[in-house]
Amino acid sequence: MAETLTETPPRQKLDGARQRLSDRDGFLAWIFLVPTVVYIVVLVAIPFFLAIAFAFSDVTSGNPSYDWVGLENFYRVFDDAVFWQALRNTFVFTVISMLLIVVLGKVLAMVLVADFKGKWIVRFLVLLPWTTPVALSSVTWLWLLHSIYSPIDWVLRNVGLIEENSYFLGRPALAMGSIIAVHVWRLVPLAAVIMMVGILSIPDDITEASRIDGAGFWRRMFEVTIPLTFPLIAVAALFGAIFTFTDMAVVYVLTGGGPTNSTHVLASWSFVRGIGGGDIGQGAVIALFLFPLLLAAAILILRAVRKMETI
Amino acid sequence: MTFEIDPWTRRRFFQLAGLAGAGVTLGACASEPESPAEQGGGKAPSPVFNEPATQLSGELSILLWSHFVPSHDTWFDSFAKEWGKKVGVNVRVDHVDVGNVPTQIASEIQAGQGHDILQYIATLSEFEEGVLDLTDVNDEVANRHGEQLAMCRESSYNPHTDKFYALAPGWVPDPGNFRKSLWEPVGFPDGPSTWDELLQGSSEIKKSQNVPVGLGMSQEIDSNMAGHALLWSHGASVQDANENVVLDSPETIAAVEFMQKLFKNSMTDEVFSWNASSNNEGLIAGELSYILNSISAWRSSQEANPEVANDTFFVPALEGPETALAAQHVMYNYVVPKHAKNPDAAKEFLLHFTDNFGLATYHSRLYDFPSWSSLSPQLGDWLSSDPFGAKPADKLSFLGDVDTAAEWSASIGHPGPSSPAIGEVIGTFVIPNMFARAARGGMSPEQTVKRAHEECQRIFSRWRKRDLIGGG
CATH class of the missing domain: 3.40.190.10 (Periplasmic binding protein-like II)
Incomplete structure (x- = not known):
């Protein structure tokens, strides 16, 4: 009888078990981690190891069967002048874009934290380039830079700065400039928002103290704002670099790698070789060259984040 | 002509901007209005139907480009479905922008699954190892319609492997x-x-x-x-x-x-x-x-x-x-990938489609030419009196017919x-x-x-x- 009185009802038992599970940090950690791990394994790890496997194979777009060819694809890729051009372009686009993104992002962040009427609308508009899908915004830019219909040309012509159309995408230097401009246009808002968070997190009393001590705008900028927000500036720069380094949509839509392969980057050349040319092996080799820089960028981001945690 | 070349005026800018907008709407290369305005005496040919050699069933999926002339796609979709109803096959047609077709084909062949028929507007020879040999289909079309244009055969047959990797029923x-x-x-x-x-x-x-x-x-x-x-x-x-x-x-x-x-x-x-x-x-x-x-x-x-x-x-x-x-300008290539789940239906549909290529020519507003001159006997008449509003009506008569145009094409x-x-x-x-x-x-x-x-x-x-x- 006594046993019957002390027995826990089944529903309470279940609730208890649930409570115990939800109290176990280890269990919860795994539950929360699983989606991320699955995502990374399926969409990052497996394709990455596949790319390594393909790089040593003779797989073509028409024949997925795997035959080992050793380093042959690497020799063929290195023997191709376009690969070296694409490698050089990737670094040039990334470095120039990153510098411009940081400088313009900082300027924009300063504007966004300032107090003025209609601030929220301005913030909304500024974010639009970042929120627009890259393929869509690239097509818009394709029309803005069009050889016949370009409104930019029309304006320049009407203010007397040019006599004939600029052919932005038909001249190598202008085509490269156009690609960099589009990257900067779409990534500056992201950088600005990241840096804005940094600026807003600086305690008012520090800014006030430096002002009382007689520091002007530039001195406050270089001796207070930038040092205190540096980790966030680094994160913005690295995000900008990664997005530029890995992107092929802007190049593919605007120039298709032309004129005469002069604007190809590793991602677009990998696509042309692997899909256009049907040589998956060579496409994989070219794509693998993205890995070392991305690894370095990832390490730097993690270090920057750790530094932020210790501030 | 009143269309001034120079200078750039505001009116001209708006004209060109309007045309640019029209260009976007018209699509990648040459989009046409949905319903061709027939003005000449040309009429669409009557469809032909041959009973399939075997009993067919199941599903048939077809991937092809979004034609530069949209009226062609409207016709093709209902043409394919009607054939399916007659032979007991459920047909599905998917259209993809021309620029994305090679990527789609490559990914389907790599994955080993996807459509039963894949089409593109240029040779698909690079996919030879991933597709079925269509020698039987090509032989049957030759039996029915005679000799194929040499350039179309060269774009679907590999003499080194002695394999028809594709059927090339038409060209442009x-x-x-x-x-x-x-x-x-x-x-x-x-x-x-x-x-x-x-x-x-x-x-x-x-x-x-x-x-x-x-x-x-x-x-x-x-x-x-x-x-x-x-x-x-x-x-x-x-x-x-x-x-x-x-x-x-x-x-x-x-x-x-x-x-x-x-x-x-x-x-x-x-x-x-x-x-x-x-x-x-x-x-x-x-x-x-x-x-x-x-x-x-x-x-x-x-x-x-x-x-x-x-x-x-x-x-x-x-x-x-x-x-x-x-x-x-275009060389149509239809392939049946090795992963096709219904290859018999795919081959029978290709035969049926080729038999009726004259309809494709008409509904593409004379854009598509057949690879067998016998497939569109009215083409010469259409070209000399354009049913779709050419001014003058014989503007396309320089093309003559399939064989005349093929003489200067390769x-x-x-x-x-x-x-x-x-x-x-x-x-x-x-x-x-x-x-x-x-x-x-x-x-x-x-x-x-x-x-x-x-x-x-x-x-x-x-x-x-x-x-x-x-x-x-």
Whole structure:
């Protein structure tokens, strides 16, 4: 009888078990981690190891069967002048874009934290380039830079700065400039928002103290704002670099790698070789060259984040 | 013509902006209105139906491009479904933008699953190892309709492996389109008939009216076609009939030198950023004196700018020092991948579709030509009295019929087959880049030809190693 009185009802038992599970940090950690791990394994790890496997194979777009060819694809890729051009372009686009993104992002962040009427609308508009899908915004830019219909040309012509159309995408230097401009246009808002968070997190009393001590705008900028927000500036720069380094949509839509392969980057050349040319092996080799820089960028981001945690 | 070329006025800007908007709507290369405005006496042929050889059932999925003439797709979708109802097969048709078709095909073959029939507008030879041998289908079509045009056979059959990797039921000619009002004052009222006349007339037009020629030297398909036409007309080619690379030759150098002159005198830097819609946009805007294109740009202008459409006329392939040949503008390739779940239905549908290719010709507004001249016996009549509003009605009569147009047309691998190596040469834009390097002044004709030759050799050696091409 006594046993019957002390027995826990089944529903309470279940609730208890649930409570115990939800109290176990280890269990919860795994539950929360699983989606991320699955995502990374399926969409990052497996394709990455596949790319390594393909790089040593003779797989073509028409024949997925795997035959080992050793380093042959690497020799063929290195023997191709376009690969070296694409490698050089990737670094040039990334470095120039990153510098411009940081400088313009900082300027924009300063504007966004300032107090003025209609601030929220301005913030909304500024974010639009970042929120627009890259393929869509690239097509818009394709029309803005069009050889016949370009409104930019029309304006320049009407203010007397040019006599004939600029052919932005038909001249190598202008085509490269156009690609960099589009990257900067779409990534500056992201950088600005990241840096804005940094600026807003600086305690008012520090800014006030430096002002009382007689520091002007530039001195406050270089001796207070930038040092205190540096980790966030680094994160913005690295995000900008990664997005530029890995992107092929802007190049593919605007120039298709032309004129005469002069604007190809590793991602677009990998696509042309692997899909256009049907040589998956060579496409994989070219794509693998993205890995070392991305690894370095990832390490730097993690270090920057750790530094932020210790501030 | 009242369409002024210069100066840029506000009205002109809005005109062009409006046309640009129309260009976007009209699509990648040549979109047409949904319902063709039939004005002549032509009528669509009656459909033909042959009972399938075996009992069919199940599903059949078809992937094909979004045709430049949307009325074709409307017709095709219901045509395919009606056939399915008759034979007890549930047919599904998916259309993809032309630029995305190769990527889609590659991903389906890599994944080993997807559609039962895959179609593209150029040779699919690079997928030979991943598709079924369609010799039986090609033999059956030959039994029913006779001998296929040689260039279509060369674009679907690999002589080295003795395999029909595709069925090529149709193609599209690539004539020159010229603006009569611009060419008449410079002494060529019927347009140029040779490459030299093109140079002479277009130089004069550029000088006097500042309207350039539009022959692409960019990384896209039309530039490939223009480059090959110029090569062949000079007696040069990428490969010989036995699939050996023969690009580095005095004839190729002469062709490159010609292109240098043509660029300097008649073109602008826009040809280096040419894309699939540039022909259309330039012609519709009245900004080009001559283009190498199918009739699609002109069909688009019939709706978007009738004034330009009425002023646009055509010439067949231009005569060079050696011959007069143009590349096919489009070469339809239908393949049945090894992963197809319903290959019997796929093959039967391809037979049915080929039997009715005359309907495709009609509903594409005479854009598609059949690979067997017997498949569209009314074509000659349609061309001499256009059912879709050409002014004058016999504007397309220069095309004659299938055989006449084929006389000055060639497959992209000419004089050899359109092998996987040729597919890669096309897909990586070796030829347009060869011309562009010299035209831009970055390399001498000899240097650029040598570099392109080496690129071709690298490509050919790889495919030869896979035993998919001959020569060597």
